Amino acid sequence: GQQVMQIPQYQHVQEGEDFTTYCNSSTTLSNIQWYKQRPGGHPVFLIQLVKSGEVKKQKRLTFQFGEAKKNSSLHITATQTTDVGTYFCAGRTGNQFYFGTGTSLTVIP
Amino acid sequence: GAGVSQSPSNKVTEKGKDVELRCDPISGHTALYWYRQSLGQGLEFLIYFQGNSAPDKSGLPSDRFSAERTGGSVSTLTIQRTQQEDSAVYLCASSRGANVNYGYTFGSGTRLTVV
Numbered sequence: 001g002q003q004v005m006q007i008p009q010y011q012h013v014q015e016g017e018d019f020t021t022y023c024n025s026s027t028t029l030s031n032i033q034w035y036k037q038r039p040g041g042h043p044v045f046l047i048q049l050v051k052s053g054e055v056k057k058q059k060r061l062t063f064q065f066g067e068a069k070k071n072s073s074l075h076i077t078a079t080q081t082t083d084v085g086t087y088f089c090a091g092r093t094g095n096q097f098y099f100g101t102g103t104s105l106t107v108i109p
Numbered sequence: 110g111a112g113v114s115q116s117p118s119n120k121v122t123e124k125g126k127d128v129e130l131r132c133d134p135i136s137g138h139t140a141l142y143w144y145r146q147s148l149g150q151g152l153e154f155l156i157y158f159q160g161n162s163a164p165d166k167s168g169l170p171s172d173r174f175s176a177e178r179t180g181g182s183v184s185t186l187t188i189q190r191t192q193q194e195d196s197a198v199y200l201c202a203s204s205r206g207a208n209v210n211y212g213y214t215f216g217s218g219t220r221l222t223v224v
Contacts, residue, residue, distance in 0.1 A: 033212055043152070044198060045212030088151065090213075096165070097213070099144070099152040 004091045006100035014108050021103035023072040030074045032065055037102075038085040045082035052062045053057050085097045111135075113216035117203050122191055130186040130219045134203030136205045141184050142213065143176060144200045154199065158184060159206070191223045 003026045007025060012059065013019050031050040047056055049065035056063045060084035062075045072089055086104045090097035116134040122128050134141050154168035158178040167176070174192075175199040178184040188195055198220050202213035 001127075035213075042215040042217050043202075045214065048212060096154065096157060098154070101151040104149075 004089060004100040006087075006089060006103050008081065008103055010104045010106070011065050012106045012108060013025055013079050013083060019076040019083070019105055021074050021087050021089075021105075023074075023091070023100050024056050024093045025070045025098075027093060030069075032069075032092065033090045033097060034063060034072075035088045035099075036085050037088065041085075043064045043088060063085060075104075079105070081107050081109055083107055110179055111127070113203050113214050115199075115216035115219050117219055119220045119222075121224060124193060124223055125190055127189045128191055128221065129189065130188075130199050130201075130205075132184045132186070132201030133218060134182065134184070134201070135214055136182075137205070138203035139181065139206050139212070140204045141178055142202045142204075143184070143186050144202065145197045146200055146218070148198045154184070155199075180209060184196075188221075191224045196223045198219055 007022050007038050011019055023040055025106055031048055033048045034046040037043045047063050048057060049063055052069050053067045054065045060077045064073045076083055084105060084107050086102045088102045091099040113135055116131045117138045120128055138159045141158045144152040145155055146152050156169055157165040173189045176184060176186045198218040199217050200218045202215045204213050205211040
């Protein structure tokens with residue numbers, strides 16, 4: 001069945017360091033979305049990527065969609081304590097989005 | 110409403126009892142999804158409603174779980190004869206539609222504890 005995996009599962013970084021999470025699908029995706037879930041909160045939509053090789057930026061966040069549309073990455077430059085949370089990718093196949101396992105980011109001040 | 114509303118926010122129930130969880134999606138959103146999130150885990154898909162189509166129930170873990178969506182709006186997730194492994198946060202999400210590329214808007218969830 002459809003599987004979307006994320007690595008790493010956990011990441012601790014010093015404030016100011018960069019952070020990257022990777023998302024990999026077993027099948028080709030029509031598009032991919034990224035969500036952020038703060039501790040104790042619910043997932044909040046960040047962005048959607050549709051085109052092969054697409055790159056989008058939101059301030060310090062850079063999102064990429066692989067050429068084969070099977071993988072994606074989220075890179076945060078110069079992390080801040082406000083970046084703390086779990087980042088989920090969600091890959092779309094058919095009418096459903098399959099959520100990745102998430103990467104939990106801890107930023108040490 | 111402005112967001113997806115879920116109730117109750119917390120529910121503690123005894124093993125073997127039935128529970129009902131409610132989701133009120135954003136007005137006009139035709140797609141509604143239920144997910145389950147255990148502590149520190151990812152999101153487990155449960156069920157999906159799109160307009161008047163038959164729901165996609167492929168994620169329901171057992172026949173103790175069922176869901177309805179009345180009038181294309183409010184949805185109720187029912188868990189019968191609850192078990193301790195049902196303890197989790199149950200998240201509802203809605204989106205403008207299934208065939209267009211919109212992000213999901215999640216509710217704050219219902220934290221279910223089965224004791």
